[in-house]
Amino acid sequence: MEIVSKLLIPSLISILVGYLIGSLSFSIILTRIISRQDIRTQGSGNAGATNVLRSVGLHAAVITFVLDFLKCVLAIAIGYQIFKYTCNQAGISLIWVQIGKYAAGVGCMLGHIKPLYFHFKGGKGVTTAAALVLLLDWRVFIPAVLTFIIVFALKKIVSLASVLGMGLYPVYTFLIMFLFDYKNSPLHFGREFSMLYILCITLASFIIGGIILFTHIPNIKRLRNGEEKQISFKK
Template sequence: MLKILLIGLISYIVGNFSSSYILGKILKNIDIRTKGSGNAGATNALRVFGKKIGLITFILDVLKGIIAVIIGQMILGDTGRLIAGIFVVIGHNWPIILGFKGGKGIAATIGAVTFINPLPAIIAIIIGILIIIKTRYVSLGSIMAMALVPIISLVVVRPFDLRFFIFLLILAIMAIYRHKTNIRRLLNGEESKLGHKA
């Protein structure tokens, strides 16, 4: 139990490292949460700050997912990886140091899931990218990729791993919940497309 609490705490703290907020403050003296969608994540960083900062933000967020999972694995093996993957995304989405106003967890999820089992992650990422290219809606690609990744795992992960499936299900539910305003805008035809500046 102590190890589980330790992994959860460390991973949550790692998730609190908000690269979009830090880069925005250091390089532009702007709080990302006051611009664009108000989301402290890579997509909003891309819209507000441009391609370079957006890409760096994405890479750093992916890396923190990987780092948390590695730490979890070192402390408690395979179980530790799954716990770390969930809590780093919670830390990214609801960071205490930013008043619980964080991102939507997609990049951190990509890092965590790809490191644990790359096959379902890569398939979901490809589907998400194709949807983004076709529609130019980053949110739609993210939502669909996250909704599909647990289903994809049922098909490609052998033998079936119930813990991994539940792990993916939790991450998918969090991601879709964090996109609830995007879903509303998509349904109303008001969602911003890729390339639209904030």
């Protein structure tokens, strides 16, 4: 518990920094530049790459996706540096710097969803979540993104693919870390983490997945009623 208390303030700082960076909603910024309109008044009203694709076009959607991805990269890099400094100063093992990445990443997601600079009305955080999962552990990203790709290829519904991919994300996180990183696992490679550490990471991944599921509650309701629209690339 001493480690937790020492990392509490750095966690809050990382979340705040991530939130401020995440509040840069590039879907809103780009559509105002390109079409002189607010993306939140078009299509689904969501300030995200999917709605930009539907309402503005493929090129704008790609640029939006890339910039939203990069802002998560920046937030995570800062969170990492905050925790690296803290761990060095407090004599804490550097394995805990990963928590700084999660904290900043979660803050970035929250900023994307409720942007400070745009009246707290933003996107659903899927792009920033994808960036976060990839940057935190590529091993977990692979099954999560494969779930998304397979479901989307079959159904052509982004929300369904996002919900299933992120819903299974905590499960993939625990299984991969338990099998390959747990110090008592016969399959571990190099890294030998304690169960406390693995549970903390799993909890963080559960929070990330839970945020995505929460933002998709209206989509889940439409999916249950068979009303969710398929995506089209014709624009």
